[in-house]
Amino acid sequence: MSDRSRALRAAALSWRASRFTVATALPGGDLALYNSLTGGLARIDATSEAFVVTAAALHAGFDGMPQGALAALALEGFFVPEGRDERDEVDALCAAERAAAQDRLELILMPTEQCNFRCVYCAQTFEKGRMKRDVIDGVVALIAARAPHLRYLKIGWFGGEPLTAPEVIAEIGRAARRICAEHGVIYSSGMATNGSLLTPDVFAMLIENEVRRFQITLDGTPDHHDRLRLMGDRKRGTFATILNNLRAMKATDEWFGVTLRVNFDAESAQAMTPFLDFLETEFAGDARFHIDFHPVGRWGGPQDDALAVCDAQDSAQRSIELAGAAIGRGLGDAALRGRLSVGGSKCYAGRPYSFVVGSDGALYKCTVAFDEPLNQIGALTPSGELVIDADKHARWIGRGAEEDAGCRACSFAPACQGDACPLARIRSGERACPSVKSQIGAAVAALAPARGRS
Numbered sequence: 001m002s003d004r005s006r007a008l009r010a011a012a013l014s015w016r017a018s019r020f021t022v023a024t025a026l027p028g029g030d031l032a033l034y035n036s037l038t039g040g041l042a043r044i045d046a047t048s049e050a051f052v053v054t055a056a057a058l059h060a061g062f063d064g065m066p067q068g069a070l071a072a073l074a075l076e077g078f079f080v081p082e083g084r085d086e087r088d089e090v091d092a093l094c095a096a097e098r099a100a101a102q103d104r105l106e107l108i109l110m111p112t113e114q115c116n117f118r119c120v121y122c123a124q125t126f127e128k129g130r131m132k133r134d135v136i137d138g139v140v141a142l143i144a145a146r147a148p149h150l151r152y153l154k155i156g157w158f159g160g161e162p163l164t165a166p167e168v169i170a171e172i173g174r175a176a177r178r179i180c181a182e183h184g185v186i187y188s189s190g191m192a193t194n195g196s197l198l199t200p201d202v203f204a205m206l207i208e209n210e211v212r213r214f215q216i217t218l219d220g221t222p223d224h225h226d227r228l229r230l231m232g233d234r235k236r237g238t239f240a241t242i243l244n245n246l247r248a249m250k251a252t253d254e255w256f257g258v259t260l261r262v263n264f265d266a267e268s269a270q271a272m273t274p275f276l277d278f279l280e281t282e283f284a285g286d287a288r289f290h291i292d293f294h295p296v297g298r299w300g301g302p303q304d305d306a307l308a309v310c311d312a313q314d315s316a317q318r319s320i321e322l323a324g325a326a327i328g329r330g331l332g333d334a335a336l337r338g339r340l341s342v343g344g345s346k347c348y349a350g351r352p353y354s355f356v357v358g359s360d361g362a363l364y365k366c367t368v369a370f371d372e373p374l375n376q377i378g379a380l381t382p383s384g385e386l387v388i389d390a391d392k393h394a395r396w397i398g399r400g401a402e403e404d405a406g407c408r409a410c411s412f413a414p415a416c417q418g419d420a421c422p423l424a425r426i427r428s429g430e431r432a433c434p435s436v437k438s439q440i441g442a443a444v445a446a447l448a449p450a451r452g453r454s
């Protein structure tokens with residue numbers, strides 16, 4: 001079809017707001033727009049002409065070719081031609097996710113289940129140690145067996161503290177790189193680490209093995225961080241060590257990404273302004289550093305009753321406010337932006353190609369509930385075979401977004417796909433929506449701040 005006939009055809013159409021467009025009035029009167037199928041974000045100034053036009057179009061749609069502000073908004077998917085069935089597109093996304101299991105493998109490996117920290121909120125039991133020889137061999141054999149059929153392999157290192165077993169990471173990382181290079185598989189790797197052992201030498205080893213994405217926790221100002229994140233001998237003082245390592249990473253020219261995870265409780269939440277000032281001084285303007293705020297929860301650890309947790313609704317709001325404040329200070333927005341992207345609020349546990357391998361070869365889906373029998377879905381054999389209880393696995397990779405009536409009607413479905421937390425869904429039988437869904441307006445405001453007005 002020619003450009004002209006395409007234009008004529010479009011001109012004959014009526015347009016309406018996409019079912020995945022969420023419009024929120026912000027406190028100052030601006031309009032926040034988000035589309036979960038395209039990840040589009042827009043903020044419409046309350047004093048602008050576009051505001052009136054957009055508000056009317058959201059309410060009643062419009063006829064003919066989109067013009068001016070509406071053209072830009074239609075391009076971002078906020079408006080769609082009448083009659084377009086966008087639910088089919090979500091079903092297609094979910095089907096593509098299932099099909100991706102043919103050529104994609106994501107392994108979350110636990111090179112050790114020991115940790116050199118004892119954070120007050122931690123729920124891990126530290127009963128298992130370093131990854132056993134036959135498990136290391138099994139991981140390498142699995143990668144070698146699957147590589148001829150893969151396009152992507154991703155390894156995430158988790159623990160315990162993975163950097164207490166760097167030799168396991170180096171051995172498997174080297175083998176994975178070699179096998180992927182032989183078969184043309186795109187290989188990427190990341191790590192959740194407390195950062196205390198991430199010295200320049202260790203960092204260089206990780207970069208050599210393509211470990212380039214890091215989640216490192218800094219729980220507020222040094223006082224609050226050191227109160228929450230204790231050494232294994234319960235001594236305080238981990239903040240300074242982690243900061244030194246972060247500064248050394250920042251001083252390199254390497255390409256990497258660090259998400260600084262900030263867990264806040266009711267006490268540290270009161271001291272976030274000086275912490276944000278500090279983060280701005282250290283990391284603002286360096287696109288490799290991003291901030292992600294999370295409320296401390298009662299995650300099943302022995303000190304749960306003593307934790308000063310924040311109220312759920314307050315903490316959802318506070319997390320977004322803090323993210324907005326950090327972004328406003330020039331810190332990276334990838335964590336929040338990612339959560340609003342297609343599939344960005346779906347947990348890896350809901351993905352059919354994602355498996356957690358314990359240091360003893362036990363196979364899980366979720367990195368939170370290791371003791372739950374429903375999370376123990378099988379084992380990796382020394383010859384590299386994944387022996388999986390298919391019925392258990394099926395419960396994690398259900399069809400929430402396609403079959404749950406609430407998810408089918410949900411404006412956030414492309415981002416969450418009904419799987420923000422499969423564990424919660426399995427436990428309760430109810431869908432579990434991500435907290436960002438209730439804070440969409442604030443999230444858009446954080447990511448698309450108001451332009452200065454004269």
Ligand code: SF4
Nearest residue numbers: 347349366368421423
């Ligand atoms: S299933 Fe839920 S608890 Fe487990 S990792 Fe995913 S979001 Fe976390």
Ligand code: SF4
Nearest residue numbers: 407410413416418433
């Ligand atoms: S779990 Fe909640 S946010 Fe996710 S698709 Fe279902 S209704 Fe929407």
